[in-house]
Amino acid sequence: MGKIKLGSNVFIPMPVTLLGIKIDGKANFMALGWVSRLNASPPLIGAAINKYHYSSEGIRENETFSINIPSENLIKETDYCGLVSGRETDKSTLFNVFYGETGSAPLIEECPLSLECKLVDIYEMPSNELIIGEIVETYLDKDYIKDDAPDVKKMNPLFLTMPDNNYWNLGENVGKAWDVGKELKLGEDESEYV
Ligand SMILES: Cc1cc2nc3c(=O)[nH]c(=O)nc-3n(C[C@H](O)[C@H](O)[C@H](O)COP(=O)(O)O)c2cc1C
Numbered sequence: 001m002g003k004i005k006l007g008s009n010v011f012i013p014m015p016v017t018l019l020g021i022k023i024d025g026k027a028n029f030m031a032l033g034w035v036s037r038l039n040a041s042p043p044l045i046g047a048a049i050n051k052y053h054y055s056s057e058g059i060r061e062n063e064t065f066s067i068n069i070p071s072e073n074l075i076k077e078t079d080y081c082g083l084v085s086g087r088e089t090d091k092s093t094l095f096n097v098f099y100g101e102t103g104s105a106p107l108i109e110e111c112p113l114s115l116e117c118k119l120v121d122i123y124e125m126p127s128n129e130l131i132i133g134e135i136v137e138t139y140l141d142k143d144y145i146k147d148d149a150p151d152v153k154k155m156n157p158l159f160l161t162m163p164d165n166n167y168w169n170l171g172e173n174v175g176k177a178w179d180v181g182k183e184l185k186l187g188e189d190e191s192e193y194v
Contacts, residue, residue, distance in 0.1 A: 009163070016158035016167065018081055019047055020066035020106040021058030026092040027106035030055045031082025033160040034128075035067060043135040045117060048128045054086040059131055062104035063119040068111035072156045072169045079167075101137050112144040112155045 019032040034048035045067060049056055059065050070078045077094055084091065096109035100116045107114040117133030144151045152170065159168040 011162040013168070014160050014162075016070065016078060016160050018068040018070055018078060018108060018111065019049070019055055020068060020097075020108065021055050021062070022064075022104045022106055023054065023058035023061050023086065026086075026090065027095075027097045028054060028058055028086035029068075029081045029091050029094065029106075029108070030086070031078050032067070033162070038132060044120060045115065045133055045135055047131045047133075048125075049131060050127060051124075051129050056129065058086075059119060059122075062102075064102040064105040065117050065119065065131065065133060066105040066107050067115040067117065068108040069113040069155065069157050070108075070111050072158055074110060075158060075167060078158065098139075100139065107139055112141040113150055114139045 014033040015035065017032045017035050018029045019035075020027060020029050022028070030049070030053060032047055032049065036046055038044040038046040047065075047067065049059075055065075081091055081094070086092075095111075097106045098109055099105070100107055102116055102118060105116045107116060115135050116137045116139070118136050119131065120134050121132040123130040123132065140150055144154050146154070153173070156169055159170070160166070161168065
């Protein structure tokens with residue numbers, strides 16, 4: 001077998017997002033890669049954040065947060081939000097901020113897509129905590145709508161790979177999900193895949 005073992009501290013490619021919270025009356029943003037949709041209905045999303053981040057305190061203060069998807073053109077601002085802590089550096093004026101349904105989750109005007117979330121639960125782990133939130137509203141810049149949905153190609157989101165710590169942009173569309181695999185179905189009555 002032509003495989004080598006990489007050990008257990010590995011990562012899968014992940015989306016690059018900005019987690020927004022309000023703390024002491026100010027907005028704060030941190031770069032967030034460990035994020036995923038967790039539940040279909042209600043729509044729950046999870047973010048794994050280090051317990052000692054300023055953002056962790058902020059989530060508890062208002063029990064709301066936002067997940068913003070920056071385009072490639074915001075790469076420097078996004079990286080900066082992952083380099084400095086709101087505990088020492090004011091990140092509140094980095095972006096134009098607006099507020100939605102909750103009134104306390106800061107949303108980023110410059111990001112084409114922003115999710116506004118209410119805290120549902122916090123699952124404690126040894127170094128990180130899984131912040132589980134319900135998406136209460138989504139804000140899409142009207143310049144990024146295609147067929148009533150986000151135009152992902154135009155949004156040009158960033159991706160992160162670790163441990164090499166590289167940013168990537170979105171490549172080409174290579175097929176339809178729940179569709180291209182149909183070619184491998186053996187036949188109408190067969191449930192197995194080749
Ligand atoms: C691209 C990128 C992705 C990151 N993803 C995460 C993450 O998923 N979870 C986490 O706890 N920290 C992550 N970080 C680190 C935090 O963004 C960083 O420690 C930040 O300064 C915390 O800000 P705060 O103290 O203002 O909350 C990431 C950093 C970068 C650059």
